[in-house]
Amino acid sequence: MNAGTLPYWLxxxxxxxxxxxGRVEAEVGVIGGGVGGLSxxxxxxxxxxxxxxxxxxxxxxxxxxxxxxxxxxGVAAFHNDARELYGHEHAxxxxxxxxxxxxxxxxxxxxxxxxxxxxxxxxxxxxxSEDEAERVSGQVAALKEDGFPAELVERxxxxxxxxxxxxxxxxxxxxxxxxxxxxxxxxxGAAEQAGAHIFEGTAVRGPVPAPGxxxxxxxxxxxxxxxxxxxxxxxxxxxVPDYEGRVRPRRLHMVASEPMEQHIVDQLVYPRWGFEYFxxxxxxxxxxxxxxxLDGPASYTDREEGSEEVWARLEAYLRDExxxxxxxxxxxxxxxGYTQDQLPYVGEVPGRPGLYVAGGYxxxxxxxxxxxxxxxxxxxxxxxxxxxxxxxx
Numbered sequence: 593m594n595a596g597t598l599p600y601w602l603x604x605x606x607x608x609x610x611x612x613x614g615r616v617e618a619e620v621g622v623i624g625g626g627v628g629g630l631s632x633x634x635x636x637x638x639x640x641x642x643x644x645x646x647x648x649x650x651x652x653x654x655x656x657x658x659x660x661x662x663x664x665x666g667v668a669a670f671h672n673d674a675r676e677l678y679g680h681e682h683a684x685x686x687x688x689x690x691x692x693x694x695x696x697x698x699x700x701x702x703x704x705x706x707x708x709x710x711x712x713x714x715x716x717x718x719x720x721s722e723d724e725a726e727r728v729s730g731q732v733a734a735l736k737e738d739g740f741p742a743e744l745v746e747r748x749x750x751x752x753x754x755x756x757x758x759x760x761x762x763x764x765x766x767x768x769x770x771x772x773x774x775x776x777x778x779x780x781g782a783a784e785q786a787g788a789h790i791f792e793g794t795a796v797r798g799p800v801p802a803p804g805x806x807x808x809x810x811x812x813x814x815x816x817x818x819x820x821x822x823x824x825x826x827x828x829x830x831x832v833p834d835y836e837g838r839v840r841p842r843r844l845h846m847v848a849s850e851p852m853e854q855h856i857v858d859q860l861v862y863p864r865w866g867f868e869y870f871x872x873x874x875x876x877x878x879x880x881x882x883x884x885x886l887d888g889p890a891s892y893t894d895r896e897e898g899s900e901e902v903w904a905r906l907e908a909y910l911r912d913e914x915x916x917x918x919x920x921x922x923x924x925x926x927x928x929g930y931t932q933d934q935l936p937y938v939g940e941v942p943g944r945p946g947l948y949v950a951g952g953y954x955x956x957x958x959x960x961x962x963x964x965x966x967x968x969x970x971x972x973x974x975x976x977x978x979x980x981x982x983x984x985x
Contacts, residue, residue, distance in 0.1 A: 597898060599658050599924040600848035600879060601773040608650045612791040612813040618644040620972060621808050621817035623796050623831065626656030627957055628938075628950035629823035630779045631965025637786035639973050644815055645780075645788060646808065648795040648827075652776040655825050655957065658926025660846060660869050660881045662860050663768035664715055665691045665740075668934040668954035670866075672727065672734035677933060684738045686980055690959040691740065694766060697962065701775065704782060709774040713871075715767035715860040716745065718758040724865060725759045732762050741765060753856040753914055758863065769860055769871050770958060798831040802947035819972050821948045823965065826894060826927040828951035834941055839929040839952040841894035844881060845902045848922040849910060852876035856914070868909065878916065880906055898925040930954045938964040939971060939983030948972070949983055 620636055622629045625647030636643045647653070666687045667674060674683035701710040719725035728744070735742035745761040754761070780790055797809040800822050808815040822831050826841035853876060860871045868882035883905050884891050890899065903923050910916045929952040931937065936952040948971065950964040963980065970977045 597896070597924045598922055599846070599926075600877075600922040601657050601661065601771060602653070603922060604773070606650060608792040609790055611793040612646060612810050612815070614813045615816070616644065616813065617816045618642045618789075619817065620644070620819045620821060621646065621815045622821045622823060623800065623808070624654070624823035624825075625651040625776075625780060625790065625792065626654050626823065626825065627776065627961030628825070628965045629821065630776060630783055631962045632821055632823060632950070632968050633788040633790075633965075634779060634783035634786055635966050635969035636972065637783055637788040639969070640787075641973065643788045644817070645783070645790040646794045646796050646810065646815065647790065647792045650792050651780045651790070652773040655926045655928045656776050656961075657773045658846070658924060659772060659844075659928075659955075659958065660879060661770040661772055661871060662715070662869065663694060663697065663710065663770045663958050664860070664956065665694050665764065665767060665959060667960055668956035670717065670727070670731050671738070671740070672730040675734055678935070687738065687740060689963050689980055691766070693959055693963050694768070698768070700782070701778070704778045706774055706778045709771035709778075711769045712766060713769045713859055714763060714765040715862065716750075716754070717762040717866070718750070718754055718861060718863040719760050720757045720864050722759070728760055728762050735764070751857045754861065754863075756915065757913060763859070767860055772958065796831070799833050800831045800947070802941070802944040804946065819946050819948065821950065821968055823950040825951040825953060825957060826929040828929055828937070828949060830894065832941060832947070832949055834944070835937060835949065835952070839931055839937065840892050841927050842884070842891050842930045843887070843893055843896070843898065843925040843927050844884060844891075844955060845887070845898055845906060845925050846879065846881035846923065847903060847906045847910075847920045849878045849880075849916070849918040850921045852878065852916065852918050854916070856916070877921075878910065878918070880910060882906065882909075894927055896925055896927055898923065928953065928955050928957065936960055936964060936981045937983045938967055938981035939979055942984045
């Protein structure tokens with residue numbers, strides 16, 4: 593990783609765990625040390641299940657440590673859109689499950705002593721056109737109708753920097769600004785305390801076999817497991833070809849500014865249908881991502897290589913649209929998995945008993961991924977589950 597593409601979240605000393613060496617056995621082998629894998633591993637270990645986690649690079653080294661640091665209730669589709677796409681009751685269940693998980697994360701982060709890395713600051717979805725303003729108003733109405741907190745913020749009530757283009761916004765006050773690397777590394781520690789074993793620098797050779805089809809083979813070892821969980825998001829179709837075409841890897845660009853004295857916003861901000869998104873850290877640094885629409889078809893790739901054009905457009909956004917006189921200190925991309933219906937695939941792979949998947953969060957994995965990991969743990973331990981994100985659709 594060179595300095596030009598180093599994520600801000602990962603720009604700190606870190607001592608990785610040793611890779612797997614030799615042949616081992618476990619009840620469950622989890623591939624991926626990001627949100628879904630760690631949530632699943634911790635839940636299983638707390639239930640007394642012998643669990644191993646195999647991470648290709650480092651904990652939070654993939655999409656989980658390369659995102660915008662938004663802990664947003666719901667899924668990738670805004671709530672009113674979700675009701676139209678998935679049906680009213682399913683959308684309500686999706687939002688309620690992530691809202692409950694959000695509070696669970698706040699409580700867990702406090703117990704782990706990293707509450708400052710999961711700050712409940714709220715979020716603003718900002719409309720920048722008349723048609724988007726209508727949908728934002730509809731989002732507020734849909735959330736309220738289903739019993740969830742939301743508030744419509746008119747233009748003259750927006751923070752001054754957002755009035756430059758914003759017409760109105762949906763304010764949700766329970767969303768959080770996340771330092772993803774610190775959070776996921778703390779979650780990994782909690783999984784280990786519960787009894788899970790984690791190996792970093794351990795790539796699993798794909799395609800991944802289901803139990804009974806073979807062992808998980810790595811560079812220096814192998815794992816024989818009764819259950820296998822592939823929690824890989826953008827890498828899911830490469831590891832489990834059953835999802836080729838259903839989950840598409842996509843690169844998302846981000847930049848971080850140098851610290852600024854000027855404070856412009858408290859909340860997480862989602863303008864222009866979510867094509868841009870930013871948060872301001874406590875040191876004044878602004879973290880900004882977006883312009884996947886500018887990246888176009890080139891964005892669908894599994895390579896962590898960025899576009900100079902998109903990075904330049906992000907820098908121009910800081911200068912011209914937010915009016916900030918600051919320089920960029922970090923720029924990077926994260927590769928995530930997108931699905932056509934904007935829901936992840938979670939659960940047992942049809943026709944391949946004992947092989948489970950979690951991925952395809954469509955750029956919105958910090959909360960749905962946490963829920964997904966728990967859902968797979970429920971399936972493995974025999975708990976009755978009404979799937980939120982079916983793996984067989």
